[in-house]
Amino acid sequence: MSPARIMIVEDDRIVARDIREQLARTGHSVSGITSRGEAAVELALNTQPDLVLMDIRLEGDVDGIDAATQIRIKCQIPVVFLTAYADDETVRRAGKAEPFGYLLKPFEDLQLRTVIEMALYKHSAERKLRESERRYEATLSSIGDGVIATDERGRVTFLNPSAEIMTGWDKKDAIGMPLGSIYQVTDVNRRPAQQTSIARALASSLSCQTADQAILISRDGREIPIDEKCAPIIGDAGSVSGAVLVLSDTSERRRAASILQAAQANLARMSRVTTMGQLTASIAHEVNQPLMAVVMNAEACLKWMDGAHKDVDEAKAAAMRAISEGHRAAKIIERIRAMARNTPVAFEPLDINEMIEGILSVVRLEFRHQEIALDIDLQPLPLRVMGDRIQLQQVMLNLLSNAADAINASESPDRRASVKSKREASGAVCVTVDDSGVGIAPDIAGKIFDPFFTTKPSGIGMGLSICRDIIESHGGGLWLEAQFPQGTRCRFSIPELQA
Ligand SMILES: Nc1ncnc2c1ncn2[C@@H]1O[C@H](COP(=O)(O)OP(=O)(O)OP(=O)(O)O)[C@@H](O)[C@H]1O
Ligand SMILES: [Mg+2]
The missing domain is CATH 3.30.565.10 (Histidine kinase-like ATPase, C-terminal domain)
Known part of the structure; x- marks a missing residue:
């Protein structure tokens, strides 16, 4: 263990001096000594020791427990209590100050060394845990996906800002609620989802993902297409202690897909029109054929109506052929127009x-x-x-x-x-x-x-x-x-x- 700078708060000068000597023997140094609770907080703030050894009984209005509470809040420095007696009430009050250890006076060098090492180790572990929690909190707060965590009964324990926006629920109102009350999903056909993915993950201890797109109905009635991913939180003992749900808003992706689809349809049409353009000669010929037939049949019709060979039936048949050829030409033109048209x-x-x-x-x-x-x-x-x-x-x-x-x-x-x-x-x-x-x-x-x-x-x-x-x-x-x-x-x- 590397040497630590330790502050002593002790109103008995002789005891304080003894502790200083004990600390020197255990390889630690003293950053400051005071006998009063009021001065202890200020001294801790100014000298930033690694640890405070604090007598519970002190001179003045502020006792060791009050001073330790303030040191914890203001400077997050670990405090170990020193006490000559420990009645129940004092132990209960002292517990609230969240000390990192107790030493019953008088104590041996070995006891002092062990308690200091334990306190410094625990404090460093707690600091790392707090840092890690802050890192996760910052990460989860800054990502665009919604994140909701629940306990093992499916009650909300965490909601990041994106999930607040998507669900329309404030974190403070949502915490503790059953997930189903703040998170309502339907399938694409607006049928309520059979079982939420969190319920599935909690029941099966397996990660899952929505196969089809789900629709989230927010608190204010907005419908948001989402993809869901869900994973159980497995505790040290292997049992499920909760689940985490990650929601991605897919509206943008859907919009982009439909824009892409429209662009592809436009491109296809342009290419169609270009290719058709290369066929104009044969298209003209294709239309020209029935038109010629119309003219020829109309001439035949006139011939059968007139003169010595007048035959009304033949004239009618020729007129009928002219009509059907006219329809054929119209059909060809319609087919070509359909190819060029921007039909959905x-x-x-x-x-x-x-x-x-x-x-x-x-x-x-x-x-x-x-x-x-x-x-x-x-x-x-x-x-x-x-x-x-x-x-x-x-x-x-x-x-x-x-x-x-x-x-x-x-x-x-x-x-x-x-x-x-x-x-x-x-x-x-x-x-x-x-x-x-x-x-x-x-x-x-x-x-x-x-x-x-x-x-x-x-x-x-x-x-x-x-x-x-x-x-x-x-x-x-x-x-x-x-x-x-x-x-x-x-x-x-x-x-x-x-x-
Ligand atoms: N039947 C084929 N025989 C030989 N080569 C072919 C054949 N079909 C396509 N290719 C080759 O593939 C290439 C791409 O064809 P694609 O139809 O995509 O474009 P293109 O015919 O060159 O131009 P356009 O956009 O006008 O159709 C052609 O340039 C040609 O080299
Ligand atoms: Mg081609």
């Missing part, structure tokens, strides 16, 4: 084959112009999935335009692409788009799904990244693989809609 994503039951037919009517002619043979092999069954038609058509459009680009970049006279649909045994609907193009070099295979990765002079590099986002939001997957001897296979699958 809408999942509905749909047939993958119908979705594919719809997009093929727009791209088929483009492939013919570019002299690429397009094989279509759709499984002759309704392949029902839950999905957004426009988004899935955008995936097909991106994959087909990548296929056409790859074929145009190849020198090979073999210019083929194919589209297949199939129900898989696993309960998924699978679509493949194959091409006989240049293929994907192994050194770029890991990057093709990266946003803005492109090997084309006028490419944006968003096509595949958007396709993958769309397919994943449908609960499916999208893969690209090399084909033998040349070309690429793009394949995606989406869970089939169960009847």
